[in-house]
Amino acid sequence: MHFEFEIEAGDFSNAGYASSQIKKILKQLNLPNNVVKKAVVALFEAEVNVIGHSFGGTVAIDIENEQLHILVSDTGPGIEDVDLAMSEGYSTATKEIQEMGFGAGMGLPNIKKNTDYLNIRSQAGDHTEIEMLIHFDQNTEESSDQDPDQQSTEGRQS
Amino acid sequence: MEVKDICKIVDAQLHTPSHEKECTIEKAFSSDLMSDVLTLLTDNLLLITGLNNIQTVRTAEMGDICHILFVRGKQPSEKMIELAEEQQIVLMSTSYSMFKASGLLWAAGLSPVY
DSSP: OEEEEEEOTTOGGGTTHHHHHHHHHHHHTTOOHHHHHHHHHHHHHHHHHHHHHSSOEEEEEEEETTEEEEEEEEOSOOOSOHHHHTSTTOOOOOHHHHHTTOOSSOHHHHHHHTOSEEEEEEOTTSOEEEEEEEESTTOOSOOOOOOTTOOOOTTOOO | OOHHHHHHHTTOEESOGGGOOOOOOOEEEEOSOHHHHTTOOOOSOEEEESOOSHHHHHHHHHTTOOEEEEOTTOOOOHHHHHHHHHTTOEEEEOSSOHHHHHHHHHHTTOEEOO
């Protein structure tokens, strides 16, 4: 099963449209909720990156063999240092991206967190391809965040 | 906690009455940074934010967040309300600051995500 969507550069008002359409499709296919959530969060991050940082691109989804294969491609200008871009907190975001609530250098690390496989192929001055895999069977129905220090509830009204 | 309780505690206006559902909200997360919101795994929580644009609603949609409370009197646009209704996301707004709204809701029993 194959789906493809175009992403227009600089189209901030429609950021998330492709991810939203894909979410609808994945829900209709009755995929596990946690798989859908991981996929759309990773896709949304990638979509915002294409809109904000590239000359435009496409997102292609293939569903086969109990996994989602996602390929997000753009036509440039490429990433100079992929390792640096993967560091949490590193960002080259414009004011427009920051005004949308993004651009804190968390996008690529969050994509990595939500995927079982991530490969970024890029060259400065050329296109970028982000390939992701999400396996259905490796994703249990865990959907809560860890509370590391068990905050006190003292002072609350009953 | 239900939507009507939140509205009462922070004197909030409800913008999506057609989707006011009987559901229990146990946790909340306060942030203007949508990148941070997208790292959460918790479903069905309340997002308290001062970021008033269409991406706030889109982020909630991607993160399966069903309730948003805008602070400091920020009013969602018609486009935001339209998208929220389509995605069955409840939008509320209060004149209170993020600190005050978060504090009041915490004191009333909403838990933090972290």
